Amino acid sequence: MNREPDAPFELCRAELSAPVRLGRLAEDWRRDLNTLEAHRIRRDRNAMQHIEAALTGSGDWFGFASAVQAATHEYANESLAIWGEAISLTAQHQGEWLAELDSVFGSWRTLWHAPLQKLPGIEPAVGSFSGWMRTWQDAMPHLGAWPKHDPASTADAQAVPDTAKGG
Template sequence: MPNASHPSFNAYKSRTSAALQWLVQQQQWREQAANLLQRRIERDRAALEGTLESLRGAQDWSDFGAATQTVWRDYLLASAALWQENVAATVQGTGVWANAVRDMSQQWQDTLEKLKPGAVAQPGRSGAALPMREWMAAFERAMSAAGSAGTAVSKDAAQAHGGQHGR
């Protein structure tokens, strides 16, 4: 059976695919956020248990002070690691979002060109598409610059994390 082109179905398929991809990415972000929340809860519980254990084992104020310093150091180190992971995830999520918007816009533009009455499949020949192409080019340049800056930030964070904690 020949594969006939159905421009209105293709437009629907393109929009629906983009929306579903966006929903998948949102679900991944929610899972990542829930994972970070769980780790924060575990960090807080460990600090409370450590403080309680310090109090039980302390013979005087200096014992208690020394033991709680260790608890607070561990708490702050865990907090810094979580913060760095959150920053890296945010930078990565921004790049994924930018790529999805770029792809969705390109699909939308291609679909609109095919839906025009009497449209001939000649890429780059449509005058109506020029403003969209200019906008997409500017958007891609901005996202590329943002991605480069974000990559530098996440590399700096990773180096600071690795160098500071010996990992």
């Protein structure tokens, strides 16, 4: 039995499943942010322990300064690693969010425009923005030429600006 999908039911399914999938993506992102926060706390704790060890273990200013410099160098390296991981995770999660939103809006657009496709004389909808742009670019040569602007024919082109007069 070949039945057409029930558009209201399919639309309801798409709209109800979208918040669940977006909520899952938000929870994944929150989990990764908590992991980054744990890295930051561990980095700060290690830096404080190194400075405390430098205070108690060094007998002179030179030893203390070199221990603090080593702790600062390690702190900076860990900070850069955390920032790199954060940027990578952000790009990954934004890509997932955009893919999910594209899926949600794509199914919504398909379900809402499906009845319109059955009308006589209606062409299928363009699937993407780039397809829409290609359609317009293909249609532009057939619409006629844009009027040419001849700056020599206007009075504004004949006027000489004050800076060019040498005044």
